[in-house]
Amino acid sequence: MTLESLATASFVGALVVFVSILAVRFAGKLGVPGLLLYLLLGIILGATIPGLSLDDATLATVLGYSALVLILAHGGLTTRVDQLRPVLAPSLALASIGIAVSIAVVAIPLIYIFDFDPQLAILLGTVLAATDAAAVFSVLRGMRVNAKIRTLLEAEAGFNDAPVVVIVSIVASGAWEQTAAWTVPILVVAEIIGGAIIGVAVGYIGRFVLPRLALPGVGLYPIAALALIVFSYGAASVLHSSGFMAVYISAILIGSAKQLPHRRSIIGFSDGLSWIAEIGLFVMLGLLADVGRLPEAIPLAVGAVLLLVFAARPLAAVISLAPFRVGAKTIGFVSVAGLRGAVPIVFAAIPLGLGVPGAELIFDATLIAVLLLLLIQTPFIPILGRKIGVCLPEQARELEVESAPLDGMSATVLGVDVPKGSALIGVFVMEMGLPQGAAVSLVIREGTAEVPGEHTRIRVNDQLVIVATQEVQLATEERVRMLSTGGRLARWYGFMGSASPRDQ
Numbered sequence: 001m002t003l004e005s006l007a008t009a010s011f012v013g014a015l016v017v018f019v020s021i022l023a024v025r026f027a028g029k030l031g032v033p034g035l036l037l038y039l040l041l042g043i044i045l046g047a048t049i050p051g052l053s054l055d056d057a058t059l060a061t062v063l064g065y066s067a068l069v070l071i072l073a074h075g076g077l078t079t080r081v082d083q084l085r086p087v088l089a090p091s092l093a094l095a096s097i098g099i100a101v102s103i104a105v106v107a108i109p110l111i112y113i114f115d116f117d118p119q120l121a122i123l124l125g126t127v128l129a130a131t132d133a134a135a136v137f138s139v140l141r142g143m144r145v146n147a148k149i150r151t152l153l154e155a156e157a158g159f160n161d162a163p164v165v166v167i168v169s170i171v172a173s174g175a176w177e178q179t180a181a182w183t184v185p186i187l188v189v190a191e192i193i194g195g196a197i198i199g200v201a202v203g204y205i206g207r208f209v210l211p212r213l214a215l216p217g218v219g220l221y222p223i224a225a226l227a228l229i230v231f232s233y234g235a236a237s238v239l240h241s242s243g244f245m246a247v248y249i250s251a252i253l254i255g256s257a258k259q260l261p262h263r264r265s266i267i268g269f270s271d272g273l274s275w276i277a278e279i280g281l282f283v284m285l286g287l288l289a290d291v292g293r294l295p296e297a298i299p300l301a302v303g304a305v306l307l308l309v310f311a312a313r314p315l316a317a318v319i320s321l322a323p324f325r326v327g328a329k330t331i332g333f334v335s336v337a338g339l340r341g342a343v344p345i346v347f348a349a350i351p352l353g354l355g356v357p358g359a360e361l362i363f364d365a366t367l368i369a370v371l372l373l374l375l376i377q378t379p380f381i382p383i384l385g386r387k388i389g390v391c392l393p394e395q396a397r398e399l400e401v402e403s404a405p406l407d408g409m410s411a412t413v414l415g416v417d418v419p420k421g422s423a424l425i426g427v428f429v430m431e432m433g434l435p436q437g438a439a440v441s442l443v444i445r446e447g448t449a450e451v452p453g454e455h456t457r458i459r460v461n462d463q464l465v466i467v468a469t470q471e472v473q474l475a476t477e478e479r480v481r482m483l484s485t486g487g488r489l490a491r492w493y494g495f496m497g498s499a500s501p502r503d504q
Helices: 003-030 034-048 057-077 081-112 118-129 133-140 147-159 161-172 183-212 220-238 243-255 263-288 291-324 328-336 342-354 359-388 470-492
Strands: 400-406 411-417 438-445 448-450 463-469
Touching (some): 003 034, 034 359, 057 220, 081 118, 081 243, 118 359, 133 342, 147 243, 161 243, 183 220, 220 243, 243 263, 291 359, 463 470
Antiparallel strands (some): 438 448, 438 463
16 A cells, blocks of 8 residues: 555545444434445445445455454443343343254245255355344444343344354355264354353453553553453454454453443443444445345345244244243344344355355345345334333433542542432432542532532532542442432441441
């Protein structure tokens, strides 16, 4: 690349990103998912500007994997272990048994009714079985869906990339017919377990190291956290395990750490990278598409969508969730809310890059299927959620506590935002009952900082600066969260002036 080409690439790339960002607001007014506009933008650019078209499926797959790592990292960082724990088993069932059911329901009719090539039928069924983390995160987090159901679907999207990419790689390889069918589940499980082990190891390393770094700049913490998460992907891939599983699990563990320093900066940084990855991923996949080939794939895409929406996804939800005594409303919503996006298209590019005969048809059919699902399925989900009662009314925002270590002082600064609806509003500083070794040092109100006294009353949108020794940091955070929920009544459940066992 020359300096001249760099200037052109910077101009075009920045313009595409800016237009894509504006498309988010435009899409919201039309009730169309922004991800759909990104994909259409890539298709239009590739069709109208020949120099921007992308014909290297292998490069697209590599870039797609890189984007998925960043998207999964953000999803994991914003998922707490205590939220995941109640839905872990059902989400894993959806990401394993559900995947198998979905593949079978789509592939078998194509093979035995429409006399479709078995390899291509299994590939199409497999890539369409994967729900998309970017689509799930962007749609569900704007709907106020019941937290348990939302976490279930997000965890499924985070977990199911791992088995799908293994199956696609096996089926797309030249030796797939010589691989015994019974060995495929073993390979899938082995890679997932290996990735999970590496993810747990890196996650706990991050939980131990990050609070103790005391880095000279706040901006270094997000880089350090993301570097560890990306390292988990590389380590797992080198060891022939699931890198996607390692990324998701390590991100969950790091994001759930109670002593994670500068949490808001880390989440904000990963959020920005995730948006860039989503925009770039969808636009790139649009550039990879060949508009002239698409009409030929429309019948296959429509048939696959009908099988997926009316048979494969509902059956997968029922079979996967029934053993866990999940309610009918949850199963019904999960049956509809299995969102597809860039992930199936990225996985469809794998056989395209390997030169599998007929891979172009699979890629084109997958692209059209995703377009149809984003256009038809996504706007229907909020309507269904309200009808069956899985969407909740507006609630007060959760209390946010930001922490940063003080180098050489064995102390931590806690930043607390007091949101609307918090029970902390109206509480006097003297009533907070922080543990010995912690104190409210500043109250920032409407841009003005003041040193609080015992009779300073906390108001909505106040920002509290609390200094605590490292020994009582966790107890202090727990006490503040308790006050945000119980207000003055928290006095009956906690302590006054010294830490109690229940707060530790």
